[in-house]
Amino acid sequence: MHIAHRVADMKESATLAVGARVNALRAQGIDVIGFAMGEPDFDTPPSIKRAAIHALDLGMTKYAPTAGEKSARESIARKLREENGISCRAEDVTVTVGAKHAVYMALQTMIEPGRGDEVILPTPAWVSYRPLIELAGAVCIEVPSSIEHGFRVTAAQIERAITPRTTAILLNSPSNPCGIVYPAAELKAIVDVIAANPKIAIISDEIYEKLIFPEVLPSVTHWSPGSDPRVAERTVTINGLSKAFAMTGWRIGYLCAPGSNGRFAKEVIKLQGQMTNSIPSFFFPAIVEALSPSLALEVEQMRKAFAGRAKLTHRLLSTIPGFKTVESTGAFYAFPHIGELLGRVSPGGRAIDSAQAFADALLDEAHVAVVAGEDFGVCARSHIRFSFACSTAQLELGIARVDQFVRSLKSRTAASVGV
Ligand code: PMP
Ligand code: GLU
Numbered sequence: 359m360h361i362a363h364r365v366a367d368m369k370e371s372a373t374l375a376v377g378a379r380v381n382a383l384r385a386q387g388i389d390v391i392g393f394a395m396g397e398p399d400f401d402t403p404p405s406i407k408r409a410a411i412h413a414l415d416l417g418m419t420k421y422a423p424t425a426g427e428k429s430a431r432e433s434i435a436r437k438l439r440e441e442n443g444i445s446c447r448a449e450d451v452t453v454t455v456g457a458k459h460a461v462y463m464a465l466q467t468m469i470e471p472g473r474g475d476e477v478i479l480p481t482p483a484w485v486s487y488r489p490l491i492e493l494a495g496a497v498c499i500e501v502p503s504s505i506e507h508g509f510r511v512t513a514a515q516i517e518r519a520i521t522p523r524t525t526a527i528l529l530n531s532p533s534n535p536c537g538i539v540y541p542a543a544e545l546k547a548i549v550d551v552i553a554a555n556p557k558i559a560i561i562s563d564e565i566y567e568k569l570i571f572p573e574v575l576p577s578v579t580h581w582s583p584g585s586d587p588r589v590a591e592r593t594v595t596i597n598g599l600s601k602a603f604a605m606t607g608w609r610i611g612y613l614c615a616p617g618s619n620g621r622f623a624k625e626v627i628k629l630q631g632q633m634t635n636s637i638p639s640f641f642f643p644a645i646v647e648a649l650s651p652s653l654a655l656e657v658e659q660m661r662k663a664f665a666g667r668a669k670l671t672h673r674l675l676s677t678i679p680g681f682k683t684v685e686s687t688g689a690f691y692a693f694p695h696i697g698e699l700l701g702r703v704s705p706g707g708r709a710i711d712s713a714q715a716f717a718d719a720l721l722d723e724a725h726v727a728v729v730a731g732e733d734f735g736v737c738a739r740s741h742i743r744f745s746f747a748c749s750t751a752q753l754e755l756g757i758a759r760v761d762q763f764v765r766s767l768k769s770r771t772a773a774s775v776g777v
Pocket of ligand 2: 371373374394395396397484485534
């Protein structure tokens, strides 16, 4: 059977690939400490589970409207209006199979394959963006940041990346994998540039919105580009329940596109109607419950735990020789630079000549899983990603193993003379 190039040539998700390797090693009885998956270790709050169980008991087991039950779309639209300042109606909202599917559908709906469309992507960026941009038929234009500049690109860099073919910019603050949050003023400066270029759409992936850490940086806030009236009409805001509500396995995301007089949202719903139809019908009451004010306390407790882990992770990583790192102010990732360690040899005799080689040797020899930087963008090549969505005990134990592994790396000459 023929396999289409657009699928065959697509990279597999590096995050999911490491997750699968960890599971396989654990199945062999190996005690792996996993910092690879961006998945909260908490369980879903009980009242959200109860809402879904109750819906099942009531017989909510039939097809639901493609874009989602009205009550859930209304809750989402209300949340976006009240918390994010986005002027929208329930009709502008589509409930999707996770935020990943929302990113896929937004790109499919706005990219014209074969036209040379370009999508600007500030990097380091989540591993799935480039494949999804390319699958939709666009060219991914990376705009690199660096650890020295706090992993943030500037409005001037974005301005320079714009061409007549630029169709969209994909923003993600708080950021996976950088663990940083753009100050509102810097994001607004980027939006100023887009406002002056009326053909460019914004896709704003705000999945980590609730996970920001004033405990680390008191001034940190979340700001939604879709709240700016100059670009509201051409901004697609993406969010979901996976991260803030510890609901990764439920696969609930959403997309809000108030623009084009409702036409964009309608086209997205048409696409979803031919792909998946709605998410499971008995999840809709769970969405309403998750977005109700009574859940705020539980979300806050999880956020606080992540803030504590952000500090601990930074403290522990900072003492590892050759690691350069910034303290995370949002999401649950640390993304240290390990460039100084490249060129060495692992205790098992493997050449550490890339972040991928480092991550592979770390997993095989020290049984600690991280994600190598390569698939997060060209500028991310000498980095590795730690997800600190795990217990402090795991963090202490796992990072101690990393420390020991790094200290046992040999220079190439020492390794070749058997020192
Ligand atoms: N966007 C970003 C930045 C992510 O890190 C992830 C990973 N979960 C997603 C979207 C997809 O989330 P979901 O699990 O809801 O598909
Ligand atoms: N987004 C999470 C991560 O980056 C979950 C895995 C995935 O979908 O990429 O680890």
